[in-house]
Amino acid sequence: MNTTTTSEASGTGRRAGLDREDIVERALDMVEQGGAEALTMRKLAAELAVTTTTIYWHVGDRDALVASVIERAAHRQAELMVEGATARDRVMCVARHVWRSALAHRNVTALAHQVGATSLLELPLEIALTRELDAGGVHGEAARDGLRAILMCVAGFLVVAFRSEGRGTGGQRNQPHALWADVDDDSIASVTLAAMRIPPELDTLFETTVRAVVDSFVPAATVTSH
Amino acid sequence: MNTTTTSEASGTGRRAGLDREDIVERALDMVEQGGAEALTMRKLAAELAVTTTTIYWHVGDRDALVASVIERAAHRQAELMVEGATARDRVMCVARHVWRSALAHRNVTALAHQVGATSLLELPLEIALTRELDAGGVHGEAARDGLRAILMCVAGFLVVAFRSEGRGTGGQRNQPHALWADVDDDSIASVTLAAMRIPPELDTLFETTVRAVVDSFVPAATVTSH
DNA sequence: AGTGCTCTTGCACACTGTTACAGAAACCGG
């Protein structure tokens, strides 16, 4: 692997023109367009008009490549504007941003999730969220637990959201609401049974659920002035 | 693929001795022991002292095989005893069961998650949870939203729990608490910063977080008697 | 010119899911 600390399309080599950064960027493009599975060493090499071994020389393993891709993506979605008067609102704002940006870059998110590097992708947002918690009077272990609880909740929503999109055995057939079509249980009210058969509104459900978690960890705003 | 509705090691053919059920069961064993990636058609065939084509004849695609494996696993973890006096307690009890049984059969759970068939695996528990919600006075769309919210929360915890286990880029290196080691932010209290560097207690955090969500969807027990 | 370092290539290995094709064993009608 290329161990030069910084990338400097050095130039001494054979025909150069290929930087580690270039490779990572192209890889990120491929992931964003074609999903996680579109990123294969051979395809990436072909895109760059190069052989696979060249990539290995520059970035190393596929794991290393993926890690770099995720880090690069992390920088991009780190920018956010936190709005809201109360601490709870500001925390919600960050949580919402995690949710939205993950949906916006779903392919990278899915990739990060697959290799267990989600935290790497979300670290900047974790920090932002911690800042708001801290500013809202939640410190130490309480802040950590609150942060984790909120992020797990968001992660759960993301898992479900991604699950509702194409890929996977049986296509749409093992969607929860589709599976409920065959359920017939006497001890459940028919209204309830019917409701199960249509999918929920994820966005509004996200709002209320995460709000509940946030409220249970962040104290209501103490009325200082007024 | 073998299209006989039920499996009845039919008998007309050559040397039988191999049932679709046998294959699925063996596959389930392999997954539970060696994880999702240990289940390859060739290895499975080798375990059964048979060639791959035989498996294809019996069960079809790998997708079909995986689906069968998951269905089989679903039956096993469907047994549960719901305890608790209040509706909230009983709902919590089921949610806890989802969490525990997913952890107990983590490999199958991970497999189901990979192919997007989690709902298939958890359908029986979804039904049980819905029953408790319904009995607790939550019907129709409210029940659906509550069910989904709770399950998403549990799913989030599972994702994080599985993430803390070996596999994936960088091993333990991109664990959240490990990543926080390099963070230095002035606007965050040092106590908070320090707390972030040690992982949370998932079990207790699960309890409080899910409890918060449950409480926000299930009304407190109306005091009927007393 | 020669030596050394950086980059790039070609080829190969082991592994995956999947299938086309060919062959044995059992039953069934004659």
Added chain:
DNA sequence: CCGGTTTCTGTAACAGTGTGCAAGAGCACT
């Protein structure tokens, strides 16, 4: 008993995947 059909099994191959090894091509410095 013979031929045919169904039911299984086996061989070999195809198109992919990630990855490592040996060798070469170009530039810089001596």
